Amino acid sequence: MRYSTLTLFILLGGLLNSWTVSGQKKKDEFLISIYFPPPADFLNDTQYRYLKEGNVDIVFNTGPGVTSDKKGNLQTLDMAHKHGLKVYVHDVRLSQSDDKIREMVNDYKAHPALGGYYITDEPDTARLKSATELLKKVKALDPAKDSYINHLPDWAIEEKESYEHSFLKRYIELAGRGNLNYLAYDNYPFKRKQRLEKTYFNNLEVIRRVGLKYDIKTSSCLQSFGMYFSGVEELRRPNVDEMRMNVFSNLAYGIKNPVWFPYWSATKLGGTLTFSTSMIDSTGVKTDFYEPFRELNSQMKQLGKTLIHLDARQVYHTGDSLWIGTVSPPADFIAQIDDKKAELILTRFTDKTSDKQYLMVVNRSFKKSQPVTVMLNGSVRKVKEISKTTGKPVQAPFDPKNHRLTETFLPGEGRLYTLQ
Template structure:
């Protein structure tokens, strides 16, 4: 379901230029492994699929079929194979079965290890990376509220145990939309922990986005997000520097259980697009365009405005370069710097409300002479109505929408 390790290396073993990638869990299951379904995926700007989920064929034959289909549509695959738990000889055979396939992104190792299982996950990741250093070994980790001493103990032990040089992403899952219109109280704190660790170790970060509702014994525990909530989920992750959004899940999961059930997701269990598909497609397209710039930026500072602060958040300092003129507006402000120069600055602004559109006014620091916005349609900088005399500008934001500005 999320925390990943991606090492996107070509067959030569040399690192590729970093890419902003969008991934999904639960691809079309075995009975729907068709060109039509994979075309729908491709049209929604998906880059990578994790070949795991109910109905997905995850043995050798099933993985190879998925890899072949993905190759035809320009997608990459994380192979999941039960041999990962059957010892070194079986793992060696597994790697040999897939390593030459051009659509292989990596190997799915394990899901959400707790503290007791962490060393086993480290050992498996290191083994698979040694057997195939040109691909990723993927482990999904728990959120901060599920593990004691999460940042300084658990995740630090993970990164240093595996070796930061063997990680391309540090990722996690923490689904924000609870029942009764609540937002997970650790949502921003968890994002900031991952942001800080990514910067400390020089590892890109990845996070799961919620595309499901979940019920236990008929009681709603996670609500199915609407388009505005999906938008906030996506842009709040980008504001914290996430370089690989991973949607969970894509295909509606049918579980034969009276206890745990899922709402319809992006594609229903019959292979039909739900009302979430178009928002999913639009948001992915916008994130991909911003990702052309964001992939080379570091989120150095993240602040929140408004009357009420969430766990792990802080107001911007008085001398911050970008001021929201309405002090009551609930906004996320992130300052990014370009990794190549560390001097070129960018500001991302996110409307933190997933219920209301906002017209926001800003005052920019006196040292800034020009402001441009990175277009979500083209990925290129465009002019904005910035007044250099008053150092102000205005913009309208949809619920949950983010905008990325370059400062000159």
């Protein structure tokens, strides 16, 4: 059977994506991304120093005021390289001819700050095939770089079959598992009137299962904005405790690439849609979000040194009432909770290359601190916590005689333990 050059590139793309030119397997990294970087008028050292100091790894070069032609992307790549960041370029030529797409890739592929190509956002069922065809075209031209598509959550997809077994399955089959660095989606949890999006944990669970099934790292958006239509609040601007819960619940479900939306304050979007301020306001000044954003990113990066090697095998919830897609831990689970009313997430992680087990405990409540006593299986003799400051194992308050681990958790806080 004869294959075209493009087809052969696509077939080889997944393999080449996992290996460097020297034949050494690329090292997996836990990476933190942002949407809506500083716009063209603020493309300067000060703003990119804020990004670096905020523990950001990847800039998606898309958003209000961002220049998405060749000149704008190259200027962003140069500035990012100067500050040790990577860029996913988004170029208007992606929607043009194959020759223009090839031209686009050739303009960027050798740049040292190129992390990948931002293909499209939130394709629905009707757009899925065309979106994956575009992804494969770009991947065939530059197999070593990521081609990124961000998906809608389950409630936004009109499907006769399920989101998990129809829409996401079809996406992976159309794109080709080897062409995907991440399975990415967004679902912003903090609704108006202090409500939490009812599908929040169910979507995290679906993405966790699909990521494990196909062995694809998962990516999810973190909410850093409030949204208003004609002045009416639809999504609330989260507080620090809510941001913390958003972060650690994502980590508990195995997310390997958290993406903050947005970073720059897009307060004027046209029409009746408006956003609240985010990390940096529209004049380039840090807001009250910047410091918790920086600190949470620092904690994620330290835990990420370990989490990048782990699979979230089992995720359970405790408390009086359970959310859609959540279940209580069975009697034989490695960890049980004294206080049955405590609102917690319990995740058993396993190392990808060994039998080593880890436990993450997250305070699901974003309103109150909780003292927590975890009763561990009798087989557990030693427990250490992975430090959110250094990323190294440190002593944990574990009583080996009674097999109890006792900690107090801030609202939304999570802790990762290694079990021996």
